[in-house]
Amino acid sequence: MPDLILIxxxxxxxxxxxxxxxxxxxxxxxxxxxxxxxKFEGRFAALFDVVIQAGAMLAVVWIYRARxxxxxxxxxxxxxxxxxxxxxxVAFVPAAVVGLLGHGFxxxxxxxxxxxxxxxxxxxxxxxxxxxxxxxxKVFDVDNMNWKDALRxxxxxxxxxxxxxSRSGATIIGGMLGGLDRKTAAEFSFFLxxxxxxxxxxxxxxxNWSVLTMENSLLILIGLVSSFxxxxxxxxxxxxxxxxxxxxxxxxxxIILGAIILWAV
Numbered sequence: 492m493p494d495l496i497l498i499x500x501x502x503x504x505x506x507x508x509x510x511x512x513x514x515x516x517x518x519x520x521x522x523x524x525x526x527x528x529x530k531f532e533g534r535f536a537a538l539f540d541v542v543i544q545a546g547a548m549l550a551v552v553w554i555y556r557a558r559x560x561x562x563x564x565x566x567x568x569x570x571x572x573x574x575x576x577x578x579x580x581v582a583f584v585p586a587a588v589v590g591l592l593g594h595g596f597x598x599x600x601x602x603x604x605x606x607x608x609x610x611x612x613x614x615x616x617x618x619x620x621x622x623x624x625x626x627x628x629k630v631f632d633v634d635n636m637n638w639k640d641a642l643r644x645x646x647x648x649x650x651x652x653x654x655x656x657s658r659s660g661a662t663i664i665g666g667m668l669g670g671l672d673r674k675t676a677a678e679f680s681f682f683l684x685x686x687x688x689x690x691x692x693x694x695x696x697x698x699n700w701s702v703l704t705m706e707n708s709l710l711i712l713i714g715l716v717s718s719f720x721x722x723x724x725x726x727x728x729x730x731x732x733x734x735x736x737x738x739x740x741x742x743x744x745x746i747i748l749g750a751i752i753l754w755a756v
Contacts, residue, residue: 541691
């Protein structure tokens, strides 16, 4: 049984993951910063940070359970369900390939506060620029997307392999630049999180199986539950926030936080 301090750290990190996974502020970047602040670092901590993302993924599955159940149960006979699955596969593949090939380099060279800070600032500037573009919206529902829309979003997801970029921010912006309205881009970003975060968690478990103990496994379970609970809150509020206020508040938050980190280090 892990001690109380480790349990509290697992809950806090699950909270950070759940709240930031679907906000355009970078959950990985915040987990790295939180881990440094809590002195929760090392090989197991890196595994923990990736695996608890599955808790946030489960929040998406729960909220959109009716849609996922329909797709799963009608895949063999419904063209719309097969198209939805194809869109997810097309969008998933680019980051999966890049992540698989660059896994070692990314973990060893990019998982640090300096990279996070620079990515936060750069991403914030990009968001401010996107907010000032007059983008033409032509796709207002995920069902009206085509494979080119999915591929564009998948390519943008590759940027999120750099800590601090934000998977949700990159994919939503990629969708908007391709003509998706904010709501549709955000929803598809949520759906894409399911295969992406599941694959990342399983791959890291496979690569780091030797560091797992009964105590460590319990900490991961605690982090998963915490991430799931707070992920529910984030998913439920993000679309409303994006429609009402856009990226601007998140952009300034990113730039200010990145500047503070650079100043501190």
